[in-house]
Amino acid sequence: MTSKELTQQIFKKKSFLCVGLDTDLEKMPTYLLSEKDPVFSFNKAIIDATHEYCVAYKPNIAFYEAIGVDGWKALKKTIDYLHSEYPEIYTIADAKRGDIGNTSRMYAKAFFEDLGFDSITVAPYMGKDSIEPFLEFTNKHTILLALTSNEGAFDFQTLKTEDDLLYKKVIQKSREWKNSENLMYVVGATKAEYLSEIRKIIPENFLLVPGVGAQGGSLEEVCKYGMTKDVGLLVNSSRKIIYASDSSNFAEIAGARAEALQRQMAVELENITS
Numbered sequence: 119m120t121s122k123e124l125t126q127q128i129f130k131k132k133s134f135l136c137v138g139l140d141t142d143l144e145k146m147p148t149y150l151l152s153e154k155d156p157v158f159s160f161n162k163a164i165i166d167a168t169h170e171y172c173v174a175y176k177p178n179i180a181f182y183e184a185i186g187v188d189g190w191k192a193l194k195k196t197i198d199y200l201h202s203e204y205p206e207i208y209t210i211a212d213a214k215r216g217d218i219g220n221t222s223r224m225y226a227k228a229f230f231e232d233l234g235f236d237s238i239t240v241a242p243y244m245g246k247d248s249i250e251p252f253l254e255f256t257n258k259h260t261i262l263l264a265l266t267s268n269e270g271a272f273d274f275q276t277l278k279t280e281d282d283l284l285y286k287k288v289i290q291k292s293r294e295w296k297n298s299e300n301l302m303y304v305v306g307a308t309k310a311e312y313l314s315e316i317r318k319i320i321p322e323n324f325l326l327v328p329g330v331g332a333q334g335g336s337l338e339e340v341c342k343y344g345m346t347k348d349v350g351l352l353v354n355s356s357r358k359i360i361y362a363s364d365s366s367n368f369a370e371i372a373g374a375r376a377e378a379l380q381r382q383m384a385v386e387l388e389n390i391t392s
């Protein structure tokens with residue numbers, strides 16, 4: 119999916135919500151555990167109940183890898199289900215990959231070609247040749263970790279270099295890479311006050327913003343500092359939506375949580391269209 123098509127979906131659905139599919143056998147309703155594929159059953163129920171209110175889903179690959187082959191099968195079934203039932207939905211593999219170029223190319227093939235995700239998150243630490251293999255893919259996005267939502271982001275990302283903070287250097291440098299128009303960036307909602315500075319460097323790129331919900335980030339602050347005239351935001355919430363309840367109507371309650379966030383987003387979108 120292109121950025122333009124994603125923006126069209128955002129205005130159509132009045133939502134820039136991304137629902138995180140961080141599916142954990144220990145957190146889902148226990149009655150699902152007797153199903154043949156509990157991870158897929160849970161994901162399907164969440165997707166069916168929330169798809170009206172969001173434009174993207176972001177399975178975090180760690181949750182699938184953690185349960186081995188069954189996890190990979192459930193991930194594949196989930197992405198195939200999205201492609202067949204809701205092809206207008208944007209998909210993000212939150213995999214945080216990146217390696218020497220030869221290996222990065224294999225990661226890119228796995229997530230873009232085999233699984234068919236629209237985008238993947240990558241770590242910038244290994245530099246240009248570790249990211250460019252991902253950027254070669256047409257109509258696919260590579261989402262670079264810029265300023266993450268966790269406390270440890272301050273260990274390295276905000277270190278002063280001779281001319282700028284490290285995370286800003288990462289963003290600036292990435293703009294020189296081949297096919298850099300295919301880049302998006304991760305900026306944590308818990309770091310919303312940094313967004314105006316970030317927008318000075320990348321006024322137009324999409325930002326994937328995790329951290330609203332369980333991590334306490336504010337949607338209003340993210341919009342105030344990070345929203346562009348074309349929106350330019352995908353705001354993710356995982357646990358607060360998918361584990362809103364562990365009763366038999368968990369999906370309905372997740373749907374209500376997603377709808378509540380979508381309504382706040384519709385108000386924010388009014389501000390840029392009126």
Ligand SMILES: O=c1ccn([C@@H]2O[C@H](COP(=O)(O)O)[C@@H](O)[C@H]2O)c(=O)[nH]1
Nearest residue numbers: 178266267306328331332333355356357
């Ligand atoms: O900076 C980052 C980068 C990625 N994440 C991921 O997003 C979700 C957030 O989940 P919540 O339950 O809404 O807190 C999760 O998959 C993280 O690994 C992030 O939080 N921060």
